[in-house]
Amino acid sequence: MKVLRTVTMLCPCCMEEHAVQTVSVSEHNIFRNVPVEYDAEYFYCDRADETYADEQQLSSNDIAMKNVYRGKTGLLTSHQIAAIRARYGITQGDLCLLLGWGAKTITRYESHQVQDIAHDTILRKLDSDPEWFLQLLHAEKDALSAASYARYMETAAVLFEQDHDLYLKSAIMSRYARFLQNPEATGGKLLSLEVVVDMIRYYANSSMVTGLFRVKLMKLLWYADALSYKRRGRSISGLVYRALPMGAVPVAYELIVDLSTIRCEEIDMGDGTGYRFLPTENKEYPYLTAEDRGILDAVIRRFGMTSKSMIVETMHREDAYTGTALNDVISFRYARTLSLS
Ligand SMILES: [Zn+2]
Structure with missing residues (x-):
């Protein structure tokens, strides 16, 4: 006692x-x-x-x-159930509505009534799957007040983006794990996705950069990292680049450009879809140093207004490209003879 x-x-x-x-x-x-x-x-x-x-x-x-x-017995506790509901900021009654449960079910589960396994599984799924919550929400739109619907929608959308980014980040980092011991591939820098996102936003927000589609962006990233290596002996981002027909392309670029902090629009180009990178509201770059920005500015001065085909042509003449077999990783050794200084 x-x-x-x-x-x-x-x-x-x-x-x-x-x-x-x-x-x-x-x-x-x-x-x-x-x-x-x-x-x-x-x-x-x-x-x-x-x-x-x-x-x-x-x-x-x-x-x-x-x-x-x-x-x-491996069931969620009443506090855990309340915490799941709190993540979505939804009332007990409205959550019952979304799940098609009796109006007092959640209230009871958050106190005395022990939930059955089927309902426990549903609550766990809800916790780990904001996309599913968004679907349920959409299906019950008419049954909710407009204000509640909008509020739930916004909260769940943020959770969904966070989950999505978390998933993307771990997928990207796993693709980079094999390069950890290879400074010639990484430019002597551990990959930082925060830095990569800041670099992409820096380019997209610059009034001196035109027509920022994927191919051009990939080249601008490589030139910045290569120039950084040439000047300082290390890259800015830690991205690893492969030599593809159109020049340098970062490993896992298709996942990187999908991060929610980057804005991109799809444009129908007739023979396919183009992805144009757009300015972001946020104009702060906490992960870039003044020196990093100086390097990006040098790349922008050289290539900001240059067409995609001209950049690809320039890249094709770099030792980094001519000295690397197609699809191989480009070594930062070649940065010494980079056409930019
Ligand atoms: Zn007494």
Whole structure:
């Protein structure tokens, strides 16, 4: 028995006013054939040497017992269910509506009622899948108030983007794992996606860069990293580039350009889709140093207004390109003879 606090009050045991302790007691119980041990709270009257629980304590002791049971049987606890709902900022009633459950179901699960396994699985899926939440939300749009719908939509969209970026980042980093011990490939820099995103935004936000489509962007990134290596012996981003027919292309570029912090629009080019990079609202580049920006500016001065085909042509004349077999990784050794300085 542990004393949590002492308060002078009308004692419910001896019915006299005195200092009554609130105590925590370790209880052992059996719930649905599972032995559970949990901490329960009671009032303790030292005069009568008796414990007593008011309604609120009875209720929270019951929830404490069931949460231990839920934990032991691998079910979400009432707090975890409440936390999942809080992530989406949705009311208990509206979440029931989305899931097609009785209106009070979530309210009960967040307190005394232990959920069944099927519902537990659905709540876990909800926690890990904001895209699914968005689908459910969309399906029940008419049943929700416009304000609630908009609010839920915004919260879930942010979660979805974060999840999506997290997934992309780990996929990109896993593609780079094999280059960790190869400074000639990485330019002696550990890949930083924050830096890469800042570089792309720096180019996209520059009024001196025109027609920033994928091929041009890839070249601008390579030129900046190669120039950085030439000047300082290390690249800016840590990207690894391969020699493709149109010049240098970073490993996993198709995942990199999908990061939500980069803005891109698809343009129908007749013979296919073009991807143009757009300015972002955010014009801060916390991951670029003044020296990094100086290097990017040098690349912009040289190639900002240059057409894609001219940049590709220039790249094709670089030793880095002529000295590398098609599809091979371009070594930063070649930066020494880069046409830019
Ligand atoms: Zn008493």
